[in-house]
Amino acid sequence: MSVRTLKGKRRWLALGGCLIWLAITFFPLYWVLITSFKTPIAVVGGPTYLPFVDFEPSLTAWSELLSGQRGQFFNTFWASTIIGLSASIAATFIGAMAAYALVRFTFRFRLLSALIFVAIAFGGFLLGRHVLGFGQGISLIYSFVAALALAIVSSRFRLPGPELGNNDIVFWFVSQRMFPPIVAAFALFLMYTEMGKLGFKLVDSYIGLTFAYIAFSLPIVIWLMRDFFEALPVEVEEAAMVDNVPSWRIFFGIVLPMSKPGLIATFMITLAFVWNEFLFALFLTNSKWQTLPILVAGQNSQRGDEWWAISAAALVAIIPMMVMAGLLSRLMRSGLLLGAIK
C-alpha cells in the first residue's frame, strides 16, 4: 500500500466523483449502442432506455449496414485500419528517435542557416512558378532540394548571428501543429495533384495519406516522447557508455524498453488521432482509400435524422478503438510494471 492511497471518508468521496464521471462518460456511448438496435418507429416515438423493457431490439440497421446498402463499409474499414496502424507505428518510431536525439545529443546551428533555407525555399518556388514558368510540383522539388543543400552547406561555415539549439528545434516541431489544418489540407491536395502530374499518384493513395498523417503526428509524438525520455534516469545510459556500448544500441536496447509506457501511450494517442481524422481524409482521398469518419459524416447529410442507421455507422468507427483501448490498457499495466525504474 502506497503512502498516497486515500483513507476513510475521502476515499468514498473520490469513488463517488469517479462514479459520476463514469456515468457521464458511458451514457452517450450506451445511447448510441441501444439506438443502433432500435426500429425506425421506436426512435421517432421518443426516448426509450432499456432493451426488451421499453422497446424491442431489432437488427434492421445492422443488417442494412453489413449487406452494403449504406456504402462500402468493408473497404473503408480496411483502408482505415491499414493507414491508421502503419502511420501511427511509423510516427511513434521516427518521432521517438528524434525526441531521444533532442534530449540526449547537442544540436547547434546558426539562425542564419534556417533563414537561408526559408528564403531559398520561398524564392525558388516563386522564381520557378512565376518567372521561369515551371509547374508548381517541379518548382517545389527544385527549391526544396536547393534550400536544403544550401542550408546544410552554410551550417559548415562560421556564420554570424544568434545560435539555436535543441529547444528551438523542439519549438519548431511543435509549432507545426499550430498551423490551421484546413489550409494545410487544401495546399497538400494541390501539392499531391501536382505530383500526380509528374507521375507519382498521391491523391487517394495509401502512400499519400499515410505520409501526411506521419508528418502531422510527428510534432505531438516528439513533444510527448521528449517528456518521457527526460524523466528517464541518465545514469543507466552513462553506465552503458562507460562500457563503450554504441549509441544506437543504447537507444534500441536500453532506452526504448525502459520507456514502454510512454511509447504505448503515444502510439495510442497517435492511432486515435489518425483513425478519427476528418479533414485530411476528406481532401486527400475520394474512393479507394476513403476512411471511416468520411463515411460516417456522409450518413448524416445523405439520410437526415435516421438515427438508427447513423448510430450503427458511428459504432463501426467507434468499436475498434474501444477494443484497442482494452488491449492496450492491459499491455500498459504490464508495461508499467516492467518499466518501473525506481
Added chain:
Amino acid sequence: MTRNDPIKHFFIWPALLIVLLISIFPLVYSLTTSFMSMRLVPPTPARFVGLGNYIDLLQNPRFWHVAGTTTLIAFISVGLQYVIGLSVALALNSKVPGEGIFRVSFLLPMLVAPVAVALIARQVLNPTMGPLNELMTALGFPNLPFLTQTSWALGSIIAVEVWQWTPFVILMLLAGLQTLPDDVYEAAALENATPWQQFRDITFPMLLPISVAVVFIRLIESYKIIDTVFVMTGGGPGISTETLTLFAYQEGFKKFNLGYTSALSFLFLIVITVIGLVYLAVLKPYLEKHK
C-alpha cells in the same frame, strides 16, 4: 546533460525531412496566396494586392466575432477539462476502489471520432427524441433549445468538448503523477501534512511542467475545432457558434476565395502564436521557481 555523437543525425533527420517536406509547401503556398486576390469560382487570375486581404479581414466584424467565439470555447472547455481531469487523475492515482476499470473506461471518449461524437450529441440533445430534454422536462424545466439558441448551443459545444477531451488530460496527468517519487510523500506523512497541504506543496508544483504542456496542447487543438461544430450546429444559429476554422472553410470552400482564406489562416496563426507565447511567458516564473 547532452552529448555529441555523429549518430544524432541518423536519429533526427527522418523526422526533420518528413515534417519539412510536408509543412513547407502549405506555408509557401498559402503565404504567397495571402497577398493575392485569387478566386477559383468564378476563376479570376491571381492579382497582387499586398496587405489588402488582411486589412479587409481586420475590418470585418465577423472575423472578430468568430475569433471571440473560438477563444470563449477554447478557454472555458480547456479550463473545465483541466479541473475535472486533474481531480480524476488524483483520485485514480490514490487507488480508489475499482481503479483499474475506471482507468480504462475513462479513456474511451478520447478515442471516439469527433464526427461520431457530434452525431451522438445531436441525438442526445434532440428536442423531441433525445433523452436529455425528457430528463429536463421531468425535473420541471421547459423544453430547452440546446442547439438552436446561442448560449445553449455554445454550452452544448463546450460540454461535448469537455466530454471528449478530459480523457486526454487524465491520461497525461496520471502518467505524470506516477513518475512522482514516493519518498517525498513519506516525508510529508511523517511531518503530518494534511492531504490539502500535500497537494498544494508537493503534487501540484511537481506536476506543473506536465500540466503546462497538457493545457498548451489542448488550447491549440481547441482553437482548431471544426468537426464538432460543423455537425452539431453548422455554426448556427446565424453565425453565433462559428469558429475560426469553420469560417475559413466557409470562405475557402464555399466561396473559393483562396487569397482571403490564406490571409485568414495567417491571422489565425498569429492569434494562436500570441496566445501561446503569452501563456508560456506568464507561466515561466512558476516553472523556474519549482525547478
